[in-house]
Amino acid sequence: MRVVNRSLRVEIEDQMKLHGYNLNQVAELTGINVGNLSMALNGVSRAMTIRQLDALARVFGKVPGWLYELYTEECISEEKLSRPRLIPYLVRCAEVGRNDCIEPVISKILDNAKNVSIIFSVAEKLYQKGRSKESERFYQLVVDNVKDNFSEMLSMSHYRLFSIIQGTDAEKNWKAVIRFDPFRNRLSEHARLDALLKLTRVCFTLQKWNEVEGYADELIELSIMLCSQNIATERHLVYYYGIGLLFKGVVLEKRGLYDQAKKCVHSYANLGWWEPLDESGKKEIEVLGTLAKANLYTLEVLSGNQGIINEYADYLAGLNRLNDIVAGLIAIIKSANTYTFNVDHVLSRFSGSIERFDSFNQDLILSDRHLRFRYHKAIYEFRNGRVQPGIDETLHCLSLANEMRRYEYSFYCVSLFEKHRENASTQQLEYYRSAVVREEVYLE
Incomplete structure (x- = not known):
């Protein structure tokens, strides 16, 4: 012994x-x-x-x-x-x-390349147990040691790393997209659905609209192709189809093509024709219908329909979900800035919710929305002659942009602040200087 x-x-x-x-x-x-x-x-x-x-x-x-x-x-x-x-x-x-x-x-273990499968199994067990942070090092070992680019084990390891790395750091997220993208089509079909969904979401937060459109198209095409096959998926196939259309509509909205975007919204608002459709599929259709209603309100508001603002605010209040509220307020403020009307009453109505937006710092989509809300709110305050609140909102947005490494918004905020620097208080100037120094450190 x-x-x-x-x-x-x-x-x-x-x-x-x-x-x-x-x-x-x-x-x-x-x-x-x-x-x-x-x-x-x-x-x-x-x-x-x-x-x-x-x-x-x-x-x-x-x-x-x-x-x-x-x-x-x-x-x-x-x-x-x-x-x-x-x-x-x-x-x-x-x-x-x-x-x-x-x-x-x-x-x-790595003395023999064939043993990498042991490391992959360890990573998978940790990941399935919710230990994604602990699994990361093992997936990275697989990526570093598997030489066959068409290995299913390698593709899945890249996918897991992409899923794990996602956070609010824009630079890391974009690098993660670039690393994973070549492997997305080498995954099994059910894994590819969720991978495409994650890629679409991340690129949405990065405002990479061409990529969002491309991945959304793939999501729609794949969900249709799998419709006739008996393949287990995380969610009903109708969800992936509908969410692909939703992101297509978002891209059209961001390009200012509101009428085309409305057609897209109507497409995922009416999915009762999808087959086969069980109870889970019907529930997904209900969710998509709710999203469609909110997005039609958004498109109406962005098109300049001021008369629908209060109705939209009532709808958001009825939902009582921060995610929907911040998305709705962005559309309302953006429209108010574009068409020069006042929405103080709406902002006052949702002041309690707005105070809670800082809790979004760990969520990918919500933190992006919070950032954009602060930027449009700063412009709104300046447009209404409220310089001090405008500067406060600008500095709030700058702080968020620095934390998320969303440098384009950092630059927007710096430009906005410099236009109003002469009206800034001593405290605001000190905060601005420290924020700019932090931004320069991030850029080094």
């Missing part, structure tokens, strides 16, 4: 003596079959599992990860790897933060 193996078992036997436990007592306390425990402790035909070691640690009052540094010999012997023991071991090491145990094992 190897010294390391004996050391692992000697440590356990010492704890049994210290606590005055015999084999039957330990078996009862851990819930491990006494025969299996006996063979594991004696190293006879059965290696110890990481679950058994964890159970022993709990009985002996030890911290999670106890004796993990001695466990590798249960997994690797005479250059042979035990996949059934390595995968749960590395998963547990990642979960309890025993990174010191991971690196030596990884180096041995």
Whole structure:
């Protein structure tokens, strides 16, 4: 028996003596079959599992990860790897933060390129358990060590990394899109649907309208193609089809093509013709119908229909969802700035909601909307002769833009502030100088 193996078992036997436990007592306390425990402790035909070691640690009052540094010999012997023991071991090491145990094992696994599948399995198990941060390093190892660009394992690792990396940092998000984009069509069809949806959402927040349109077209085409196939998807296929149309409508809106955008909205507002359609599909159609109603209000407002403002505000208040409220207020303020009318009463009505917009700092779409709201609100305040509130909104927007690394908005805010610098208070000037310094640091 190897010294390391004996050391692992000697440590356990010492704890049994210290606590005055015999084999039957330990078996009862851990819930491990006494025969299996006996063979594991004696190293006879059965290696110890990481679950058994964890159970022993709990009985002996030890911290999670106890004796993990001695466990590798249960997994690797005479250059042979035990996949059934390595995968749960590395998963547990990642979960309890025993990174010191991971690196030596990884180096041995990577001695043979075929063993990368072990690392991928570890990453997948961590990801499925909601440990996306811990899984990231393992997916990156797969990306770094798989040379076959058409490997399904490589494509999925790129997809997972793309999903994990998404945050509010615009620069990182765009780099993530660029890295993942070449692999999107190499995913399985059901995974590709969600990948296209994520790509569309990220590019929406980055205002990359050509990319949004391209991915939305792919989403629509793929959902139609899969309609006749019995493929399990995260959500009903009608959702992917409808959301693809929704983003197409958004692109048309951003290009100022409001009439064309309305036609697109009407398309996903009426999807009862879709087949097959079960209860989940009907619920998705209801959701899309609600989104369509809100977006038709938006298009009417952006087209200059001032008479519908109060009706739209009532609709938003009835929904009582911050996501819808911030989106609606952007449209209302943007229209007010374009067509020079007053919406103070609407802003006052939703003042409580507006105060909560700063809670959006972790959500990709909502943080983008909050940023755009502050920018259009700053312009609105200046247009109505309220210079101090306008400067405050400009500085608020500048702070958000710097945090999100949305440099185009940083520049917009700097330009806006400089137009009104002479009216800024000492405190506002100091805040502005510190914000500009932070922006220069980000750019270095």
